[in-house]
Amino acid sequence: LYCYRVASVVGLLSAEIFGYTNRQTLKYAHDLGLAFQLTNIIRDVGEDARRGRIYLPIDELQRFNVPARQILDGQHSEDFRKLMSFQAERARQLYDQAFAQLPAEDRKAQRPGLIMAAIYRSLLDEIEADGFLVLDRRTSLTPLRKIWLAGMTWFKG
Template sequence: MSPEQYCQEKCASSGSSFYYSFLFLPQERRRAIMALYAFCREVDDVVDECNDISLASTKLTWWRQEIERVADGQPQHPVGQALQAVNRDFNLPKEQLLEIIDGMEMDLQQTRYLDFKGLSLYCYRVASVVGLLAAAIFGYQDRQTQKYAHDLGMAFQLTNIIRDVGEDARRGRIYIPMDELKRFNVPAADILNAKYSDNFTALMQFQTERAEQYYAQAFALLPAVDRKSQRPGLIMAAIYRTLLDEIRRENFQVLHQRISLTPVRKIWIACKTWIAG
């Protein structure tokens, strides 16, 4: 299996909504974004699938070394080899790839965030940096598109947090800021024990409104000259905002289940958004 095939399989098997936004890209850009996404999946899986914190930390250190090897032209992992190949056409700064790993490592160091400022750093590292790299792969002319990519990444991560509240709680993690739990009178124990309440619904509505605000900010920042090239991000936004609507319709019943869209629905949204341009 070639590095490119490995990355494609990693992307397809993840079941992520991101995969559907890649399908419309020209081959070279598709190869690059799949290499980037496969890298994100690899380092994220280290944290999610390794119960031994010391071992997970060691694996993330290995990946930092692998990014250095990518920069030096001597990668060992198929994903590293794929990143090196696409680096010839798309400059993916190693500093940003390393910052993504820094974000993943935050999951090993803390399971709570006191306020949104602290959470924002996490979201920036694991999502906005990815958005900046993706925007560069898609191509842009106006530097303001970087601001759009930053805010869109924030919106995506906030959507993930809303969707995964229950799943994260079963791993002992709560990403909703602790001061906001207190403001809405939702004890952390309610999240960990999957206990619904009117207060929890109000809390989740607040989280959703914040995510929607970031989507609105991102769309307002996207220059018209780059709208066509950035359509993959707009496809993802359409899928994720539809997911948010679905979660809201389900009255935020996210503690005991993972609400998602069917692949057919994602493809339909992707096609509709791509054609709309």
């Protein structure tokens, strides 16, 4: 519900602004918003913890044996890495689900969202490649890489 309210609603509004002809595009926008928010949560776990906040579900912390105190104290562990891997896979499934729901006739109009998706998904890959060391650092892409991803996505259509 939180992810819907802070991200899917933005995706739905963006789809309206960018334009669409097929209502299926709204399902794409909804799921893409969820994927973006999950990526943000993964990226910002450490920053949020330093503010005394955790945006990961308690039942999933328990499932992976990651006490909230461990996150708040910035302590990496194998269990934490597994939890983050689980979250990243959930985000990837939402990206895939969103892309599968975007009708071909609306792809061009929705290019801004597709560009953001290329950037966010690359960020997610980078975070994973770094071993999910998000408790003590914030992984980001260089501006040049973002521009390259944007250009590649724009010209892909």
